[in-house]
């Protein structure tokens with residue numbers, strides 16, 4: 297969006313005029329609707345990734361957020377559910393959460409919003425007409441259409457070099473899709489070394505289970521090779537609530553001696569997603585993870601002792617949010633982002649976003665979608681805009697009441713920082 301358009305200076309002058317207090321809400325909504333998003337963490341893939349990319353009604357309904365809800369409202373046991381094929385699973389989720397119950401949870405309402413925005417009937421008794429719609433879509437054309445509907449200009453993927461099908465695609469060479477930026481995910485390296493070091497070995501790196509011998513040099517070589525192959529925007533890892541750094545453990549060694557130097561060398565940020573308690577109920581598979589409060593003094597140490605590194609940070613526990621803002625005020629190499637996973641509900645997004653605006657102005661990244669299924673960007677970004685609009689409006693109203701008028705230009709600059717520019721500048725894009 298430019299300040300002036302074909303009608304020239306007068307529009308530019310108008311955009312710089314104070315907006316009347318009672319017009320602020322409408323103006324904020326307009327600006328947020330018109331500001332495209334750069335979605336900095338998703339699990340989406342472009343068409344050329346084939347079956348790794350999830351989309352359509354059956355994937356939407358078997359999203360793990362909904363599976364967790366299914367087991368609360370249906371009598372089926374997880375073991376029985378996993379025996380069903382995907383169509384049967386989706387039918388069961390639909391019947392249970394959308395027909396026998398009112399779909400009011402955030403994840404269920406999201407499916408309703410997606411169907412509505414695609415012109416489909418969210419009250420359909422059967423999924424067949426909905427499935428028929430998705431069968432007719434050509435994925436290459438459908439992806440940009442969905443992103444446009446969501447007001448998303450591009451997304452960042454989650455790319456795992458130790459996932460064999462994905463690694464194989466990268467090794468065979470991929471055409472870069474400008475709407476899908478890579479991010480090199482290191483969970484298997486940093487959290488599951490014991491069970492994954494041999495995958496590095498099978499890619500030709502002389503690493504050892506106890507990280508002895510040439511492991512560190514070889515891990516550096518592995519990272520350098522994958523950075524050269526993927527051109528990721530950042531390296532990333534999710535970490536447990538028990539994460540401590542530095543301590544005498546393998547993760548500290550791998551982070552300190554390989555990952556942090558690799559980030560420095562490539563001038564790449566490291567995204568830390570802290571506070572997940574993986575598999576508290578393994579029977580639920582992907583839906584079996586939980587959250588816990590972390591000790592953010594480890595983050596303080598990282599930001600202070602590694603001033604040349606940049607850290608994009610999301611914390612999963614609601615209780616950690618305030619400290620995260622405080623640390624962001626101390627360390628400019630720390631960029632808080634998103635209201636992650638269990639936090640991505642309007643009530644909590646509102647609380648966190650208000651806190652961040654109050655403490656950090658517009659110098660943070662308010663949200664990422666974490667979409668796993670393509671169409672989720674539609675509802676996740678719609679809900680984000682809907683939640684943030686009144687918060688920004690109240691903020692501007694307070695500013696006006698305190699004597700500083702607010703213009704459309706101000707709003708646009710703020711929205712662009714929040715939805716795109718903070719990330720782009722952080723990435724040195």
Ligand code: RAT
Nearest residue numbers: 339454534569582637666668
């Ligand atoms: O939000 C989610 O879908 C989680 O399952 C995780 O993927 C989490 O976002 C992560 O990236 O680890």
Ligand code: ZN
Nearest residue numbers: 337338339666
């Ligand atoms: Zn994620």
